[in-house]
Amino acid sequence: MTAENWQLDNIWLGLGITFAVFSLYYIVAFINNKKTENATDLYLAGRSIGPLVNSLAASSTWMSVATFLGVVALIQQLHLPFVYMWIQLILSVPLLVMLYGASLYRMEVFTSVHFVKQRYGRQSAFLAAGWMLLIMLMYMVGQFIGIAKVFEVLLGLDYTLSLILSAVVITGYITIGGMKGATYNDAIQMVIMMVALLVPLAAILKAMGVSGYWFPPLGYGDMTDALLEKIPTFFDLKYEPRFYLSLFVALTIGTIGLPQLAQRILTSKSIKSARKVVPWFCLWVGIMFLGIYAMGFAGVYHFALLGLELSPEAADKTTLLLNLAYNPDWVSAFVIAGVLAAGVSTIAGLMIGVATVVGHDIVGVIKPEMNEKTQLKYGYFALAGTGVVSLLVSLNPPAFLITSIFWAFGLCATTITPMVVLGVWSTRINSWGAFVGSFVSGALYIVISPYVFGDLSVGTGLVSKLGFAQALISVPVGFIVTILVSFLAERVVVQAASAERSEAQELVERMHGWADVTRVRYDSSTWLLILCGLWVPVLLWGLVPW
Template identity: 70%
Template sequence: MNEIVWQLDNLWLGIGVTVAVFFLYYAVAFYSRSSTENTADLYVAGRSIGPVMNSLAAAATWMSVATFLGVVGLIQQLHMPFVYMWIQLILSVPLLVLFYGAMLWRLGMFTSVSFVRVRYGQPAAYLAAVWMLLIMLMYMIGQFVGVAKVFEVLLGLPYMPSLIISALVITGYITIGGMKGATYNDAIQMVVMLLALLVPLAAILKALGATAYAFPPLGYGNMTDVMLAEFPDFFSLKYDPRFYLALFVALTLGVLGLPQLAQRVLTSASLKAARRVVPWFCLWVGLAFSATYAMGFAGVYHFATLGQELPPDAADKTTLLLNLAYNPEWVSAFVIAGVLAAGVSTIAGLMIGVATIIAHDILGMLKPQLDDRKRLRWGYIGLAGTGIVSLLISLNPPAFLIVSIFWAFGLCASAITPMLVLGAWSTRINQVGAFTGSIGAGLVYIVVSPYVFSGVAVGAGISAKLGFAAALITVPLGFILTVAVSIGYEKIAGPGYRDVIARAHELVEGMHGWRQISGLRYAGSTWLWILCALWVPVLVWGLAPW
């Protein structure tokens, strides 16, 4: 291949496939519209989704345009050891179900903000809502821009029309279908993604000489000797060890607080179904993420064996380039459908998460007297408004918002995860400690990010640029502040605090399924101090010069 080509010769083929899949998404949305009769249907699909369907939807929500394009591009450029990162991310939903997801399902919650309101009161809930809206808005705008870039770069359409058309089309079908439509569509999109990744990748690996191409995620095994001869450090852990620890602290713990994934658990038909989501989720995400790494490996191998150099600004087009080089053009058109499915499914989860927080949580606190029919109407308005606001910001997006998805995970791990996890497992955590820990860790995270004050950052190189390394400081700070201030406040609280403790016992023991409230379960402080002590070395190590 003498010329690097990443656009389809027959653009109508790509457009045709794109129109066909969106027609399918709209058909599913209209079918689901008839079963959306109340806010529970709109936000959590009436708690009617089985484990396999929900696992596919959760996995699709977790995918993004970066799965196909950005991550493969980083492997191409930097030889990043992304298999390690994917292991951390696969842990997210299992830990979410274990730490608080099943408990929130038992309480009948729609979002984690609802839990914060019931557990800590409205001030903490407003704070959590602000943090979550900021995090999800940053995340969603990047997805809108990514989908528009797919139309612009791969199909040859101008960016502005691509953004407007894609945003309006996506907002339309999500608003029509609600959570039930989004869940069914997300499940379809995950199947499309897996097929668009695995089947074309098998053909690519076979053409490159892989003997185990029949199982693409690990099909490159016999090619590693050639790769190591060309790039001896390809599989090496190239960065400071704190880089990899920060990935776990920021990404895995950050995902625990993301409402769009928590809502996937809350749509389950039963607690048993919620728990059964976990192994299926790990299977789908494991296949997709390991295939992404194999695609990145194939791209590096392809250029190494050809002696050809890929321009840096074309690295994120490696997936389509390989398909155009080794597969028929109609296969590349289907891969484009997979890329779009990855972006659209993520946007769907984020939009419903934002709309639920605005129309259910915030509006519910401001106007608690609204009946369910009016709440449902505001839910649809919230969905449509979320898409329109995201579109307007995406027309001229701040550069920070496009590159800050990793940063957003770290903010969530710092400001949201401690109050959720500790509040679900300890009655000693109170609203003062939760509020202080959240706002303290969140603000410090923002201050030490590389985007607010020039020259202020944690880490070095790419870890500093992405911003998530700050989580090594702020996540320990969030847990320690929440525990210390909560227990300290007990010492100075007045007699009325006994009622607060009684309500905490009733809520926490009830959400764990205990029918008789003892007042002793989850009331110990020893494990809280041990947890804080375990975070201290992480905090000290994060503060040390990199």
């Protein structure tokens, strides 16, 4: 088998699997469309989702098409160090719930941008909305690229036709179903993903002669000696310590602020239900992570034995290539259903997030007098428009599937997470600090990335392309500037800052569930200064040439 031989021979299998999975998604969407009566139903599923379904939906949204495609390609390049990358990602939902999920739930907000509006005012909210739209667009581009590649395999069409077809079909069912339809579809898609990954992988490992094939996540140990003969450095930590710190800064802190995960918490029946999502989420994601790493390991082993060097584009298709090499076409078609499920579920969450930001947080702020019917209309327009914009951007995609996704994580860590987390835990953070910190750090992240001004970029190779090197500079700047400008505003615009602080004191204590408002619980400046001090060495280390 060559890297170019990656299409299904039987096109009817491709058509059949495509029709079957999307028919199911449309049925679920139509059922839930009848239950969508207001903006809360459309954007937050009426706050009615239980922990098991929500954990499956959150896991499904978190996975993305990159899990099956781009992530396995990263394992081809990073080898063992990829484990540290995934550990940082899996921390996101537990930290999200602990740091601000419960607080935002008590406020009955729709999104992080909605929180920013209530906490800091309109200007900061519009800035946050702009960043959020860019973040979600970058994230969504990677998903549409992956889905288009899957349609190439399924139907034998070229990339552009595959992209247009997939975008139309996906946008249609998400627009019809709203958040409730997307949530139940996401839960179904997570089950499809787990079965479509683990069962065919067991067959692949068995065909490779692995004795532990019956438990794929940990059953690939038989291959290690043969692999090390071909790639002796596979288990080496190939990067300097700063790389592993940058994973936490860019990925963990960035994922905390992602809107599609936050909205999963906000759709829960109660705060107690939201907290129960965490252990289930870790279980589902843990199973998938171990299985994906086994798939990546098997891919490295397979191509090392064949003596093939894969291009980034071919590496993205490793999961499909392995199944076409070792399993019959009908099994490969089922795996493709899992890849479709992964991509569609993430796109669903992102599209709902974009629609909420546009329909509720932007249009709703500009036209606060809108009734429920008009809000719903704008929400549906925003959903459809999101699909069109993502399609247009994806027509000329980046060469490496996962690049845009990780770049979005770093931008989110830089611009959204500081203003949200600091605003939840301190009444000393004000609109001046939030706005300037977000604007300055976000602009810095873009300027020093390799995609805008190449001469000003920091880091080298994959570390720079994925946004990790930039995050070590921009994220500390985001936190430090937000804190220091807030303190400066208290001295320069004394009266206005004092009035805003007084309002924030009551708001922050209420969102943490306190019945009695003392106005002093979250008023300390000491821990903020300590936090600045902790970020300074990270910033200085990030400035050192890689």
